[in-house]
Amino acid sequence: MVDPAGIANWSVTHVDWSERKWHPKSYQAQDVTYELIRNITSITDSVHVTSDEKMEIQIRPCLWNGNQRPCYLFARKFLPETIDKLMLLYPNYTSSN
Structure with a gap:
């Protein structure tokens, strides 16, 4: 498969590699804040x-x-463990409106 636009090496998924480990950072409940989501988006x-x-x-x-x-x-x-905090921040994301 050929990607003439060159997007194959790019992602629409944010991953935090700042810890420089074999795996990206795992967000825990205490990490989930409005500021974190605002920074990512x-x-x-x-x-x-x-x-x-x-x-x-x-x-x-x-x-x-x-x-x-x-x-x-x-x-x-x-x-x-982060689901409750995420749902408090963004309760309308799962609505069927």
Whole structure:
């Protein structure tokens, strides 16, 4: 499969690798705050580090129809214990309206 637009190395899922471990950070209940979610959803540049020996850092703006937009639609590694806090912050995300 060929990706002429070059999006294959980019993701719509936020993952926090700041701990520099084998796995990304797992968010616990005490981590879940309005500020955390606001910070994740306000990221407008996608940072990619190549997996080759050069480990080149590539930064691209996240665009939709030519307009800069938040990069991430999803976030990974929220432990099951976080669900109550997430639902308190965003109770309408599961409504069927």
